[in-house]
Amino acid sequence: MVDKSREISETYCRGSTMAKVNISISQEILEEIDKLSKEENMTRSELLRKAFETYVEVLTEKRKERKKRKGIETAIELQDEIRSSVGHMDLIEDLRRWREKRR
Numbered sequence: 001m002v003d004k005s006r007e008i009s010e011t012y013c014r015g016s017t018m019a020k021v022n023i024s025i026s027q028e029i030l031e032e033i034d035k036l037s038k039e040e041n042m043t044r045s046e047l048l049r050k051a052f053e054t055y056v057e058v059l060t061e062k063r064k065e066r067k068k069r070k071g072i073e074t075a076i077e078l079q080d081e082i083r084s085s086v087g088h089m090d091l092i093e094d095l096r097r098w099r100e101k102r103r
Contacts, residue, residue, distance in 0.1 A: 033048065
């Protein structure tokens with residue numbers, strides 16, 4: 001059985017191949033989309049395409065930020081583990097002793 005909600009047909013639009021999709025939205029949202037598209041002097045498709053592109057960009061950036069944050073958290077955990085296994089170190093004092101030995 002074919003899932004009609006996933007049907008995609010291709011069309012040629014302004015030098016690019018575009019896929020057509022069917023979506024279900026509330027009447028209130030559709031009216032808002034139509035109002036915005038008229039105010040912005042673009043078609044409903046253009047408005048929705050730009051909105052979807054922007055949303056995908058935002059999600060992509062959020063994912064990158066979560067991955068970066070996770071990497072930072074992992075690095076902090078590793079530093080804490082190393083610090084607890086090594087114990088307290090006074091690196092400046094160690095450096096002073098090393099310099100004194102070299103004299």
